[in-house]
Amino acid sequence: MNDMSPDSYVTPDGRTIGGVVMEMKNITLRFGGVVAIKDISFDIREGEIRAIIGPNGAGKSSMLNVISGFYVPQEGEVWFRGSKRPQMKPYEVAGQGIARTFQNIALFDGMSVLDNIMTGRLTKMKTGLASQALWFGRAEREEIEHREQVEKIIDFLEIQNIRKTPVGRLPYGLKKRVELARALAAEPKLLLLDEPMAGMNVEEKEDMSRFILDVNDEFGTTIALIEHDMGVVMDLSDRVVVMDYGKKIGDGTPDEVRGNQAVIDAYLGVAHD
Amino acid sequence: MAQDQTATGGLSSVPALLARNVKEFGGRPAYREKEFGIWQSWTWAETAEEIDALAMGLLALGIERGDRVAIIGRNRPSHYWSMVAAQKCGAVPVPLYQDAGAEEMEFVLDHCGARFVVCGDQEQVDKVIEAQERLHTIEHVIYVDKRGMRKYDHAHLHWYDEVQAEGRAGHSRLEGEMAARVAELDYDSTCVMLYTSGTTGKPKGVVLSNRNVIESAKNSVEFDHLGPDEDILAYLPMAWVGDFIFSLGQAYWAGFCVNCPEDEHTMMTDLREIGPTYFFAPPRVFENLLTTVMIRMEDAGRIKKRMFDHYMEVARRVGPAILDGKPVSGRDRFAYWLGNLFVYGPLKNTLGFSRVRVGYTAGEAIGPEIFDFYRSLGINLKQLYGQTEATVFITVQPDGEVRPDTVGVPAPGVELRIDEGGEVYYRSPGTFVEYYKNPESTASTKDPEGWVATGDAGFIEPDTGHLRIIDRAKDVGKMADGSMFAPKYVENKLKFYPNILEAVVFGAGRDMCTAFINIDLNAVGNWAERNNISYASYQELAGHPQVMDMIQSHVEEVNESIAQDDMLSACQVHRFLVLHKELDADDGEMTRTRKVRRGVISDKFGELVEAMYSGKTEQYTETEVTYEDGRKGKITATLEIRDAKVVPVAPKQGIAAE
Numbered sequence: 001m002n003d004m005s006p007d008s009y010v011t012p013d014g015r016t017i018g019g020v021v022m023e024m025k026n027i028t029l030r031f032g033g034v035v036a037i038k039d040i041s042f043d044i045r046e047g048e049i050r051a052i053i054g055p056n057g058a059g060k061s062s063m064l065n066v067i068s069g070f071y072v073p074q075e076g077e078v079w080f081r082g083s084k085r086p087q088m089k090p091y092e093v094a095g096q097g098i099a100r101t102f103q104n105i106a107l108f109d110g111m112s113v114l115d116n117i118m119t120g121r122l123t124k125m126k127t128g129l130a131s132q133a134l135w136f137g138r139a140e141r142e143e144i145e146h147r148e149q150v151e152k153i154i155d156f157l158e159i160q161n162i163r164k165t166p167v168g169r170l171p172y173g174l175k176k177r178v179e180l181a182r183a184l185a186a187e188p189k190l191l192l193l194d195e196p197m198a199g200m201n202v203e204e205k206e207d208m209s210r211f212i213l214d215v216n217d218e219f220g221t222t223i224a225l226i227e228h229d230m231g232v233v234m235d236l237s238d239r240v241v242v243m244d245y246g247k248k249i250g251d252g253t254p255d256e257v258r259g260n261q262a263v264i265d266a267y268l269g270v271a272h273d
Numbered sequence: 274m275a276q277d278q279t280a281t282g283g284l285s286s287v288p289a290l291l292a293r294n295v296k297e298f299g300g301r302p303a304y305r306e307k308e309f310g311i312w313q314s315w316t317w318a319e320t321a322e323e324i325d326a327l328a329m330g331l332l333a334l335g336i337e338r339g340d341r342v343a344i345i346g347r348n349r350p351s352h353y354w355s356m357v358a359a360q361k362c363g364a365v366p367v368p369l370y371q372d373a374g375a376e377e378m379e380f381v382l383d384h385c386g387a388r389f390v391v392c393g394d395q396e397q398v399d400k401v402i403e404a405q406e407r408l409h410t411i412e413h414v415i416y417v418d419k420r421g422m423r424k425y426d427h428a429h430l431h432w433y434d435e436v437q438a439e440g441r442a443g444h445s446r447l448e449g450e451m452a453a454r455v456a457e458l459d460y461d462s463t464c465v466m467l468y469t470s471g472t473t474g475k476p477k478g479v480v481l482s483n484r485n486v487i488e489s490a491k492n493s494v495e496f497d498h499l500g501p502d503e504d505i506l507a508y509l510p511m512a513w514v515g516d517f518i519f520s521l522g523q524a525y526w527a528g529f530c531v532n533c534p535e536d537e538h539t540m541m542t543d544l545r546e547i548g549p550t551y552f553f554a555p556p557r558v559f560e561n562l563l564t565t566v567m568i569r570m571e572d573a574g575r576i577k578k579r580m581f582d583h584y585m586e587v588a589r590r591v592g593p594a595i596l597d598g599k600p601v602s603g604r605d606r607f608a609y610w611l612g613n614l615f616v617y618g619p620l621k622n623t624l625g626f627s628r629v630r631v632g633y634t635a636g637e638a639i640g641p642e643i644f645d646f647y648r649s650l651g652i653n654l655k656q657l658y659g660q661t662e663a664t665v666f667i668t669v670q671p672d673g674e675v676r677p678d679t680v681g682v683p684a685p686g687v688e689l690r691i692d693e694g695g696e697v698y699y700r701s702p703g704t705f706v707e708y709y710k711n712p713e714s715t716a717s718t719k720d721p722e723g724w725v726a727t728g729d730a731g732f733i734e735p736d737t738g739h740l741r742i743i744d745r746a747k748d749v750g751k752m753a754d755g756s757m758f759a760p761k762y763v764e765n766k767l768k769f770y771p772n773i774l775e776a777v778v779f780g781a782g783r784d785m786c787t788a789f790i791n792i793d794l795n796a797v798g799n800w801a802e803r804n805n806i807s808y809a810s811y812q813e814l815a816g817h818p819q820v821m822d823m824i825q826s827h828v829e830e831v832n833e834s835i836a837q838d839d840m841l842s843a844c845q846v847h848r849f850l851v852l853h854k855e856l857d858a859d860d861g862e863m864t865r866t867r868k869v870r871r872g873v874i875s876d877k878f879g880e881l882v883e884a885m886y887s888g889k890t891e892q893y894t895e896t897e898v899t900y901e902d903g904r905k906g907k908i909t910a911t912l913e914i915r916d917a918k919v920v921p922v923a924p925k926q927g928i929a930a931e
Contacts, residue, residue: 014424151309156420161538163310214421 008046011238018046021190021222022067027076029062036062037073038246044190049216049223051233054243055266060226061103063243064194067224068100069093094123099188101179103195103226109168113159113178114150116167120185121146153184156218157211173204177211184215191215193225197232205229209236230267234258242266286458286483288361290525295321298501298528304350307535307543315350317528323437324354328361329447330440331389334413334431338363338454341385341466345369345378345401346393348507348533351417351433353521355391356465363454364389367466367478368511370865371397372858377476379404381468385478385709386410391433394418398425460484466709467514469661470864478709479514479661488702489664490522492685496669497631503529503551504628508540513866514661515635519553522664544625552632556639557867559654561795562624563643564771568799584612585649592649597673617650626652633657633669636866638742638761640769641677648675656680658742662718662725663687664703668740679739689740695730696746730759748871750781756843758786760871763844766834770827771796775856775863777874778846779882785847787885789878790824791855797823812853812910821915824851828917836920845919848885850892852878853910859899885914 008018022044029037036059044050052060065071066078069088078085080096088096099120107116124146125132127139135143154160157177162170167178176196183191196212197205209232215221227233233240234254242250242257244266250257257263284290294303299318306313315323336342342359344366346352356366367385369378371393382390382404390411392398398416405411416422417433440447464486468476493499507520520531529551534543570581591605601609621627632647632654639656647654653672658680659665668689670681683689687701700723707715719725730749731742743749744759752758760778763786767776774793780786792815801808801817808814832845856862861873875882877896884892893911900906 148309151311155309158536160310160536161542164542217423218420 015047015217017048017238020044021046021081023079024063024066025077025079027063027066027073027078029059029066029071029073035246037066037243039076040241040243040246040248041076042241042248042251044222044224045239047216047220047222048238049212049225049236051237051240052224052226052243053228053230053233053240057245058243058266059246060243061194064100064192064224064226068098068192091123094186097187097189098192099183099186099190100192101176101183101194101196103198105172105175105179107167107175107179107182110166112164112166113170113181114154114163116178117150117153117181117185118146120182121150123186149187150185153181156184156214157181173200173207176200176204176208180208180211180215184219184221187219188221190222190224193223195226195228197227197229205232212236284487285460286360286455286462287357287464287486287521287525288455288458290487291317291321291324291357294525294528301501301528302530303524303528304353304531304533305547306350306533307539307546310535312532312546314530320350320354323350324357324361325451326437326440327354327433328358328440328451329443330436330438331358331362331364332447332450333439333443334389334436336362336364336389338457340364340389341367341387342389342391343367343369343382343385343387343401344391344511345371345397346391346417346511347371347537348509348511348516348520349393349417350531350533352391352393352511353507353531355415356521359389360458360464361451361455363457363462365463365466367468368517369468370470370510370512372510373865374859375400375403379408381476381478382411383408384476385466385468388412390414392416395421398422398430458483460487463706465517467517467661468512470866470868477711477714480706480709481514481664481703482706485664485703485705486518486522487526488686489518489666490526492702493518493666493669494523494527496671496685497551499523499527499529499551499631501528503527503630504547504549505529505531505551505553506540506544506547506549507531507533508537508543509553509555510865514659514665515553518665519551541625545623546625548625548628550628550630552626552629554632554634555636555866556634556643557637559634559639559643559647560771563646564793564796566620566624567771568795571799571803581616584608584616587612588617588649589645592651593645593675596648596651596653597675613651621650621652626650629653631655635659637868638765639677640765642769644677657684658740659684660727662705663699663701664705666701666703667697667699667727670739674737674739676739679734679737679741681740682738683740689733690724691732694746695732695743695749697727697729697731697740697742698724699727700724752780752786752843753782753784754843757840758844759841760844762841763788763831763835763846764869766831767827767846772800772823773827775869777856777869777871778844779875779885780844783886785886786844787882788828788846788849789874789881790828790849790851792820792824792851794855811855812908815851815853816910816913821851821913824849825915825917832917832919836922842920842922845922846917847919848914848916850881850885850912850914853894853912854896854898854908857898860897881912890914 010016020043025041027037027040052063054060066073070090072087127142131139154163159177196208216223240254240257242263249262249266250260284293294317300316302314303317303320304315342364344352344355359366369381378400390401392401392414398414401414413429415431415433415436419432460483462483464481464483466478466480468478505519509516524531532547534540570578587608591601591609594601595609629652632652635657655670655675657669659667666684667687668681669684687699690698692698704723704725728746729742730744730746731740733740744761748760750758758780763778764776767773772793773790775791777789778786794811797820828846828849835845836842858865863869881892881894891911891913895907895909898906898908
């Protein structure tokens with residue numbers, strides 16, 4: 001969607017942020033009696049890096065699961081590319097160009113890095129099971145095309161040296177990178193990252209931040225991410241949604257959010273006297 | 274042209290060699306590079322086309338004769354092509370260390386006065402732009418990898434492929450000019466300028482002529498009978514003279530193929546896939562490989578481990594003799610043949626050494642155990658001694674006369690002389706022209722007759738004619754009682770233990786020797802894991818009492834071995850400590866080629882040195898460290914200082930006085 005709506009703008013570092021691609025309208029999500037998300041609305045614009053932050057248990061991951069279509073909210077609507085999204089199966093969401101990574105890495109440990117990333121191409125495969133098993137003609141050509149795409153991603157994320165290594169043998173930081181690679185293999189329009197920096201050391205965080213910025217810059221991918229590390233979020237994102245106890249307490253540029261009293265209270269606590 | 278009447282039959286420049294190779298080996302591979310997981314190759318004919326396109330592109334950008342073209346990047350065909358393309362334009366290539374910091378890079382860019390810079394990727398471009406803010410001498414920056422470059426101001430920035438496209442488009446207009454400039458190149462024109470890393474002071478630009486490079490390449494190729502069928506892996510820094518000679522000089526002279534790894538971290542895989550026939554590595558690479566093998570064997574099953582130990586014993590006993598063609602009993606030959614079938618063959622294959630005909634190590638002394646390990650496997654590993662100013666070769670070991678403790682006989686065409694002080698001097702066709710813009714240093718290094726001081730102290734063994742290097746001449750000193758002090762000799766003995774990465778020995782003008790030790794995190798970390806020793810950081814592991822015990826036993830063994838040496842028995846290490854941080858080039862403690870900078874270290878850790886001599890058993894210290902991104906931080910530690918047992922040596926004034 002390249003509609004240069006009147007409200008599209010150019011960021012100080014020269015990226016063009018387009019119109020709204022996804023809009024959350026008054027989302028409420030309940031698990032039995034627990035209200036995980038309460039009447040939240042916000043939007044995600046084409047080409048931006050949008051962060052969702054909040055203290056533990058604020059409902060961030062639930063929000064991401066609503067965006068990815070894994071949870072269906074009891075109230076509210078999700079609008080994607082100008083139309084209201086019906087209830088969908090996860091693979092249908094993937095088919096729409098949405099890919100994600102997980103907070104707790106969800107890779108196939110016994111498979112090589114290369115094979116793991118190849119699974120990201122699954123939704124793009126056109127040949128059927130039988131012809132792939134025989135690996136003849138079109139199936140062979142198709143696999144070569146997919147492999148080429150995957151190799152570009154391997155090059156992009158600088159993981160050539162572990163191409164053939166089983167994922168189970170990799171350190172945590174690299175597994176996270178492989179997961180990002182698999183998500184990228186699906187050539188997503190919207191990439192959802194669930195705590196991409198969790199459990200990383202400073203150097204790994206810097207590498208990951210670099211890759212997120214590069215993905216956004218090189219492929220023009222819209223990115224929505226959840227993150228704990230405030231420093232990282234403020235540096236990376238164009239706009240930030242702040243959640244606390246399932247409610248939205250702030251929304252705006254990193255600077256606006258930083259100055260927001262409700263946000264400061266949520267993070268630092270308020271004296272009850 | 275008179276200069277064309279040379280020993281090399283008119284082949285008096287690298288572009289001339291390229292033209293010959295196109296004619297003789299046109300369809301054979303000249304370069305390979307792994308990209309997107311697949312080895313891509315270029316024949317000599319294709320290489321010439323690529324180089325011509327780039328050269329004409331540079332002409333279109335207005336490159337002048339004598340311009341300096343800095344090249345910063347990892348080993349890639351396009352970077353090698355940039356060097357030859359610069360030569361084709363009558364310009365001088367200046368390869369730089371890509372891991373150098375911005376400040377270091379700025380010095381070199383300023384000193385050589387580069388008008389053109391070829392960068393590998395965005396990281397290098399950023400450093401050049403930063404330097405340019407103060408230099409204002411750089412006019413065009415060409416980058417090879419497009420990634421991340423979209424948003425940059427392209428007024429003076431050019432993508433490599435577009436420069437080539439420009440060159441191809443202007444083919445008819447620029448070809449004549451290029452041909453004219455190539456024709457002007459002769460044996461005395463500058464081939465390349467290489468900056469020495471410098472253990473002291475600022476880097477110096479060593480100017481090498483075509484004569485230096487081509488004669489050295491020719492002599493060394495003939496010495497080792499290298500032909501167009503060789504394959505080498507180009508993975509050492511392009512700014513280092515060795516890589517320039519192996520990957521460019523020798524490759525163009527002999528017409529063999531240069532293989533470039535996919536990425537700096539894939540070197541081991543690429544080595545295995547290529548299986549080079551001619552291989553060059555500093556001792557550190559061989560040490561690391563051996564450590565990896567040993568660590569993996571520790572984790573192997575019992576049968577495999579026993580088989581490995583048994584056949585390695587056989588190899589140690591008869592391997593080197595078989596390699597040198599000495600008589601070996603039929604029984605041992607059979608055992609070695611079996612060993613080759615079960616152990617050496619598969620091991621060499623895993624390491625990527627199955628096809629190696631000639632292997633060299635240089636730059637530092639190599640541990641005898643390490644050296645013998647590779648030779649016993651049947652790998653023809655040899656040592657050579659050289660330096661940038663000699664266009665690498667001073668001495669080399671001929672086949673069949675290989676020993677770990679010497680560096681061989683003078684290379685073809687090299688004359689050798691030892692002065693009264695024991696310093697080694699040489700004169701050869703490879704002797705450098707000058708240090709760029711530094712006549713004083715040139716004069717103090719090279720005398721009018723062409724003799725060059727190596728700065729190393731050594732002697733020639735009377736019966737074999739082999740050269741033995743003791744130490745850096747300026748490091749060799751006297752202790753308080755007048756006995757000879759050669760720190761490197763002791764350090765090398767210490768470093769031969771896999772657990773010790775680096776050692777710095779003090780003792781000049783003192784009454785005893787002391788040492789700083791750096792542990793090898795790989796080896797010691799693995800040992801800690803096997804012995805259930807937990808640690809949270811390098812610092813904690815380095816200071817662990819059991820690690821201290823282990824290092825102490827190594828130091829004491831070294832003392833025993835030093836005591837055997839009549840000349841140097843006073844150099845036994847009396848006290849030592851294990852440093853809380855790894856010595857690092859980023860902190861200025863080592864050169865980029867990983868040589869210890871003594872002066873910097875004894876200044877920076879002055880209080881630790883004093884503590885060792887004042888008899889303290891521990892010392893608190895604060896050290897500034899520089900992170901990879903240039904930020905600085907501080908680490909603090911209280912280091913334990915230990916005494917090591919020394920072997921008493923009877924005073925033998927009569928012998929010492931000679």
